[in-house]
Amino acid sequence: MAIITTGSQLPNQGSNSQLSIQQDGNAQWVFKSGTGSTATTALTLSATQLTAAGSINFPAGTTSAAPLNFQTGTLETSPVGGEFEFVSGQFYTTPSATTVARCVMPTAYFYTGTNTINSLLTSASQSIFGKSLSVDAGAYMFECGLNLTIVSASTANLNFVLVGPTGLVNHGRIKFITDSNSNFTTAVAAGSAMSSLGGVMSASTVSTRYNLVSITGTFSCTAAGTLQIKTTALTNTITSVTVNAGSYFYCYPIQNNIGGWV
Amino acid sequence: MSTIAAGTTSSAALVLTPDTTGAAVLATNGSTTALTITAGQATSFAKNVSLPAGTASAAPFTIGSMTQVPQASGDFGAYGETSSAFQACPATSFGNGVIPPLRIYRTTANSATTNWTSGIVYSIFGVSCNIDVATYMIELFVNYVKSGTTNTFSGLGSTTFVNNGTSVCTFSGISESFVGAGTSGVSLNAVTYSATVSGATLTSPGTYLIYNPTSVADWQGLGYLRGVITCTTAGTFVPSIRAGGSIFSPDSVYLRTGSYITLRRGAFTSGTWA
Numbered sequence: 001m002a003i004i005t006t007g008s009q010l011p012n013q014g015s016n017s018q019l020s021i022q023q024d025g026n027a028q029w030v031f032k033s034g035t036g037s038t039a040t041t042a043l044t045l046s047a048t049q050l051t052a053a054g055s056i057n058f059p060a061g062t063t064s065a066a067p068l069n070f071q072t073g074t075l076e077t078s079p080v081g082g083e084f085e086f087v088s089g090q091f092y093t094t095p096s097a098t099t100v101a102r103c104v105m106p107t108a109y110f111y112t113g114t115n116t117i118n119s120l121l122t123s124a125s126q127s128i129f130g131k132s133l134s135v136d137a138g139a140y141m142f143e144c145g146l147n148l149t150i151v152s153a154s155t156a157n158l159n160f161v162l163v164g165p166t167g168l169v170n171h172g173r174i175k176f177i178t179d180s181n182s183n184f185t186t187a188v189a190a191g192s193a194m195s196s197l198g199g200v201m202s203a204s205t206v207s208t209r210y211n212l213v214s215i216t217g218t219f220s221c222t223a224a225g226t227l228q229i230k231t232t233a234l235t236n237t238i239t240s241v242t243v244n245a246g247s248y249f250y251c252y253p254i255q256n257n258i259g260g261w262v
Numbered sequence: 263m264s265t266i267a268a269g270t271t272s273s274a275a276l277v278l279t280p281d282t283t284g285a286a287v288l289a290t291n292g293s294t295t296a297l298t299i300t301a302g303q304a305t306s307f308a309k310n311v312s313l314p315a316g317t318a319s320a321a322p323f324t325i326g327s328m329t330q331v332p333q334a335s336g337d338f339g340a341y342g343e344t345s346s347a348f349q350a351c352p353a354t355s356f357g358n359g360v361i362p363p364l365r366i367y368r369t370t371a372n373s374a375t376t377n378w379t380s381g382i383v384y385s386i387f388g389v390s391c392n393i394d395v396a397t398y399m400i401e402l403f404v405n406y407v408k409s410g411t412t413n414t415f416s417g418l419g420s421t422t423f424v425n426n427g428t429s430v431c432t433f434s435g436i437s438e439s440f441v442g443a444g445t446s447g448v449s450l451n452a453v454t455y456s457a458t459v460s461g462a463t464l465t466s467p468g469t470y471l472i473y474n475p476t477s478v479a480d481w482q483g484l485g486y487l488r489g490v491i492t493c494t495t496a497g498t499f500v501p502s503i504r505a506g507g508s509i510f511s512p513d514s515v516y517l518r519t520g521s522y523i524t525l526r527r528g529a530f531t532s533g534t535w536a
Contacts, residue, residue, distance in 0.1 A: 031286060031299055040303070042299045042303040042305070043299055043303075043305055048320065049320070052303075052305045053303045054299075054300075054302060054303030054304040054305060055304045056304070056305045056306070056307070057304060057305065057306035057307070058307055058310075058311060058336075059306075059307055059308055059309055059310060059311075062310075065309070065310035066310055067310055067311065068311050069310060069311065069312045069313065070313050070316075070322055071312065071313060071314060071315040072315060073314070073315030073317060073322060074315070074316055074317050074318050075318070076316055076317065076318055076319065076320060076321050077318045077319065079321060080321075080324075082324045082325050083321035083323065083324045083325075084321060084322070084323040084324070084325065085316045085321045085322060085323075086316065086322065087316075093348055093361070094321075094363075095348060095363045095527055096394060096396075096527075101365075101391065101392065103363030103365050104363070104364040104365070104366065105348075105361060105364070106362065106364050139368065141366075141524070169520070170520075171403070171405065171519070171520025171521070171522075172403070173403065173438075173440070173484060173486050175438070216401070216403075216486075217403065217520075218520060218522055254364070254366050254368070257366070257367050257368065257389075258364070258365060258366055258367075259364075259365025259366065259367070259391055259525065260365075260391045260392060261367050261387075261389040261390065261391045262389060262390060262391070
């Protein structure tokens with residue numbers, strides 16, 4: 001172990017003597033730039049923290065290491081502005097020193113893509129995107145935007161369903177616009193186990209319908225597993241549902257109560 | 263290279279090298295750069311950095327102020343902007359974006375039943391939080407259930423969203439209300455109200471949240487509100503409703519599980535808009 005005593009100077013400061021390393025009277029390592037009385041502290045290392053006077057540059061991430069890693073810990077009792085914290089499952093930030101308390105820093109899952117669903121039956125659901133997402137147990141905010149082209153010879157009513165891990169419960173609302181209906185129609189679901197988000201797309205004799213669907217809300221599950229957003233025909237078999245470009249699903253984990261609520 | 267002292271093993275050696283540019287280099291294994299401090303006091307880590315676990319008395323990482331420019335790919339920080347928001351720059355060509363600090367309150371059980379008196383303000387969640395002078399993105403979803411068939415209920419009229427705290431806020435955005443008969447909570451298909459609001463002061467009359475102009479014995483009402491709140495005076499923020507009708511005992515109303523509010527601070531202009 002190398003030990004440098006208080007006031008020690010480098011034995012050799014090279015051809016450009018601007019730096020020294022010192023341990024000050026507070027048992028801190030102090031890295032300074034400059035010399036003599038003009039030296040200024042660049043980096044201070046105490047028993048509890050490292051403080052940099054200038055900017056800090058983290059290295060490039062690699063396939064085996066992220067540039068910066070937080071160890072899971074305990075949330076600070078009295079957070080102050082500028083702090084980042086991490087407790088397994090959630091990052092936290094405190095943006096202001098005064099009245100704004102600690103907040104969640106969302107880390108989102110996002111998927112955008114296209115898909116074609118053929119022969120959508122009333123008896124079997126099909127995946128909207130043909131993808132599933134691995135999620136942990138917990139609560140999530142979610143948002144789903146769909147641009148759908150629906151071909152059906154008769155009434156075309158769709159049901160949207162989140163299918164996922166044990167204990168999945170959803171709360172949210174659906175809005176949609178379709179070109180073959182009075183221009184604004186709404187269906188809402190709330191509070192039930194996620195068997196149904198409610199039906200959208202009203203009856204129409206038009207064979208091809210264009211629909212924009214917005215679904216927002218929260219879901220929670222009591223176990224880890226895979227999540228899918230699916231659709232089912234409510235009344236008649238639908239010839240096809242095309243999920244057009246720009247359709248997306250977005251979610252991020254949340255804590256139930258965060259932000260200094262009292 | 264100036265060697266301060268040799269470690270007891272080769273892997274424990276510590277070397278400080280002030281090079282010809284005035285930079286200090288902390289090296290491991292005798293020659294592998296671990297940490298560089300430039301004469302301009304910028305610190306660079308050569309390998310990944312592992313921060314300690316936070317404790318009740320100290321966060322693992324505190325970041326200082328940064329201005330919006332210059333901004334380069336990988337920049338992260340920006341606490342201390344006008345609105346004290348965190349920012350990150352995913353690509354130099356994109357510039358800085360806000361990392362929205364998210365505040366959320368979400369119910370995980372039904373509330374106790376209560377009664378409403380027309381014109382009286384009731385806290386939705388029974389909680390408040392402090393907000394400061396800044397702009398917030400807000401999303402609010404409430405699910406109220408009214409039960410009882412004694413027909414003391416004469417219609418809800420317009421029940422509005424207000425802030426019953428000491429802060430002064432205006433809201434711009436949309437509010438939607440869906441009210442349907444029954445209390446099963448499975449699905450509703452009744453459209454009753456949708457509005458766009460610009461700059462409404464969140465005290466009175468507020469913004470429509472539950473709209474039910476007719477008398478229905480049992481109903482479920484969902485209110486959805488999304489937009490921007492601008493706070494001009496800091497203080498407490500108490501998300502509340504002002505009842506548009508009265509619900510007397512033995513009829514009652516309660517807030518269902520799953521209702522939530524989110525506030526994302528720092529929704530000020532960010533990015534290079536021109």
